[in-house]
Amino acid sequence: MELLVEHLGSVGLVDHHVHGWFTEPGDRAAFEEALNEGATGPVSSGFDLPIGVAVRRWCAPLLGLPALTTSDEYWEARSATPYDELVRTFLTAAGVDHWVVDTGLTPGLVTDPEPRSEVIRLELLMEQVLGEDDVVGAFRERLGRAVASGTVGAKTIAAYRCGLEIDWSRPDDADVAARARTASTRVVDPVLVAFGAHEAAALGLPLQVHTGFGDRDLDLSAANPLHLTPLIRTVSSPVLLLHCYPYHRQAGYLAQAFEHVFFDVGLAINHLGARSVQLVAEAMDLAPFGKQLYSSDAYGLPELHFLGSVLWRRAMGEVIGGWVRRGDWSTDDAIRVVDLIGRDNAARVYDL
Numbered sequence: 419m420e421l422l423v424e425h426l427g428s429v430g431l432v433d434h435h436v437h438g439w440f441t442e443p444g445d446r447a448a449f450e451e452a453l454n455e456g457a458t459g460p461v462s463s464g465f466d467l468p469i470g471v472a473v474r475r476w477c478a479p480l481l482g483l484p485a486l487t488t489s490d491e492y493w494e495a496r497s498a499t500p501y502d503e504l505v506r507t508f509l510t511a512a513g514v515d516h517w518v519v520d521t522g523l524t525p526g527l528v529t530d531p532e533p534r535s536e537v538i539r540l541e542l543l544m545e546q547v548l549g550e551d552d553v554v555g556a557f558r559e560r561l562g563r564a565v566a567s568g569t570v571g572a573k574t575i576a577a578y579r580c581g582l583e584i585d586w587s588r589p590d591d592a593d594v595a596a597r598a599r600t601a602s603t604r605v606v607d608p609v610l611v612a613f614g615a616h617e618a619a620a621l622g623l624p625l626q627v628h629t630g631f632g633d634r635d636l637d638l639s640a641a642n643p644l645h646l647t648p649l650i651r652t653v654s655s656p657v658l659l660l661h662c663y664p665y666h667r668q669a670g671y672l673a674q675a676f677e678h679v680f681f682d683v684g685l686a687i688n689h690l691g692a693r694s695v696q697l698v699a700e701a702m703d704l705a706p707f708g709k710q711l712y713s714s715d716a717y718g719l720p721e722l723h724f725l726g727s728v729l730w731r732r733a734m735g736e737v738i739g740g741w742v743r744r745g746d747w748s749t750d751d752a753i754r755v756v757d758l759i760g761r762d763n764a765a766r767v768y769d770l
Contacts, residue, residue: 430515438528468691540614572618581640684713698733
C-alpha cells in the first residue's frame, strides 16, 4: 500500500484535455466567477461551491496558508503573490509531464502550458473558412495543414452548437457547400458539425467530443454521449468522450462496447471537490482500464491545473487503494492502472 501511495504522489501525468491560464490575475469577482463552470456572470460566490472548498483545502497550503483557511485569507495571500510565481507554483505542483491543449477557447485571454501538443476545434476551423469560394476544399486543406504541423487531435463542441442528438451520417460535399453559403458566423448547423467530425476521423485524428456537464448555453439532456452511437459505429479513429458527468456510466458502457471509444471525467473531478472520490469510483464500474484517461479540463485559473491533479491522485488512492487494502487487488494491479489512466493511455491514443 505504501508503494501505491508513493507512486501516486510521484507519477508524471499526461493531461489529455486542458486549456491555458489567464494572462492576468484578475480581481476577486472574476476569480469567483471562474470557479462556476455554468456561469457567464455573477451567480453566487465561487467559494460557496464544492470546488471553492477544494481550493481552500488543497491550494491554500501552496500559498503558505493552513488548509481550509477562510476565503478572505486565501484571496489576500493570492493577491500578494506575484502572478508568475503563482502560476509556476501550481503548475509545478500538478506533476504533469505533458499537456494536450485545446487552444480554441479564448486564445487571446490565456497562456498555454508547456510541453504541449495541440488539439484543433472543428467548429472554429469551419468558421474560419466560411465565405471561401470552396468551403469544403478550404476546410480540408486547413485541417490537413494542421495535421502536418503536428496537431494530435480534433475536438467538436457539437453539444454547445446543436446538441449530440443529430444525424451523424456523413454529408456529401454539395450539401455541406450549400449549408455553408447560408451559415451564420457561428457554426450551429448539424450538417456542418457532422462534416467536420467525419473529416477529422477520415484523417485518423483522435476525435474529442464534449459530453455532459458544461456552461449554461448547453442543453444537458442533449449532451448524453449515447447520442453519439451512430457516429461511433461509422468511424474507426479514436473517439474520446470528454467530461461525461452525469453520464459517466453511459460513457463507461460505450468504452466497453466499442474498441475505439475512450473517456474521462476530468471537468467534474474539479467541480465535485470532495465528492470526486465517488465519481472516480463510478467511472471505474464498467470501462476497461485501458480506455480511461486523466484530464483536468483546467481553464483560466492556474489553481485548477493543480487541483485536477491532486483530486484525481487522491481519488485513485481512496478507490483502488481501498481495493488493495481489502485484498481485492494487488499493489502491482493498482500501480499498473494508475499508469494506464494517468499517462500511458493518452500517450498511446495521441501517439505522443
